């Protein structure tokens with residue numbers, strides 16, 4: 497059913513009907529649309545804007561439609577203009593002319609942003625909950641790997657020894673911030689726009705606060721022009737989602753590297769790997785690669801809406817209908833990415849020995865050798881120079897620092913004594929870094945406790 501047409505002499509072309517329609521995209525908001533209409537019509541009845549008998553009849557009609565849609569008895573008609581037209585049309589078909597009173601004092605312009613806010617509030621919470629599940633896996637994997645030594649890198653060159661727990665918990669921190677951003681977006685999504693009408697509210701004595709309370713919003717929007725044309729809450733959510741994807745993509749890139757033949761730090765479970773149609777030996781990290789790839793797609797969704805919005809004068813313009821497709825695409829992509837990534841991480845096998853061997857190569861204890869000299873009185877810059885010469889010598893001799901005899905070391909500096917070997921043992925290098933934020937078990941336990949507390953508190957607040 498068309499909601500307009502009175503002022504037209506002939507029908508729109510099929511092409512325009514199709515072009516104009518958003519039902520393929522917005523039908524997923526049918527529940528929010530009906531719930532929003534329920535709150536609206538209850539308020540209309542209570543305020544005496546329509547007779548109580550009419551609002552009761554509409555209410556039971558809407559409830560009936562919702563049940564039938566949930567049971568699959570009513571199917572969405574794909575030729576409708578949008579979900580709002582479909583629900584109103586179905587209502588009138590079910591309960592008769594009384595259904596035509598539903599839209600009193602409202603416009604699709606305030607209705608669509610209400611629906612979207614309701615849909616998004618739930619989606620934001622669902623994503624937070626998916627991130628929490630990933631954080632739980634990070635927590636458990638880190639706990640198992642507090643003493644799994646691995647090389648830490650800068651410039652993709654081996655730098656200093658760390659532990660796998662320390663490395664994984666870096667992502668735990670990123671995801672904490674990601675949740676914080678979503679919680680912040682939630683606050684601004686949680687503002688109720690209905691009553692703004694097409695752009696300038698209405699002359700009916702509507703009660704916007706009652707509708708907000710009924711629908712579980714903590715406040716109402718304050719300017720009707722802004723209310724119907726604001727999509728900041730979608731854009732900032734897309735931005736937060738882009739950041740999450742960026743984090744997952746970096747993590748994916750490391751997983752892809754770690755399971756190469758050259759690294760062999762980890763092995764992905766068969767259930768999270770794929771094969772090649774031609775090369776029988778292959779086991780590919782497609783999940784991680786896809787997440788890396790889909791990150792571009794979510795960035796695209798953000799850019800789409802930023803671009804759509806940039807030239808729109810106040811208030812509502814039809815351009816804004818494009819908001820939902822990119823938002824839903826990003827929500828779907830991130831949800832699948834988070835869930836698959838979590839499963840992949842949970843089931844991945846860690847090759848602890850290979851990681852440790854990796855940390856033993858590349859002079860990752862060179863800084864500790866310099867620090868040894870400093871702790872015995874040498875200036876750091878001088879110590880740095882001495883160790884540089886030692887490394888050069890080792891490269892020439894194809895040896896690790898710890899392979900050199902104490903006599904040889906003394907040729908570079910008389911300060912060296914037998915205790916140097918303990919000081920540059922990888923275990924010492926890691927465990928002595930007790931600074932908060934560092935790789936020692938002591939520091940990592942602080943990070944683990946903080947993550948645990950964060951997970952519990954956030955879960956409690958959902």
Ligand code: ARG
Pocket residue numbers: 518522578604605608812814816817818
């Ligand atoms: N389907 C539209 C949207 O998603 C809502 C309808 C507003 N249309 C209008 N002609 N005022 O934005």
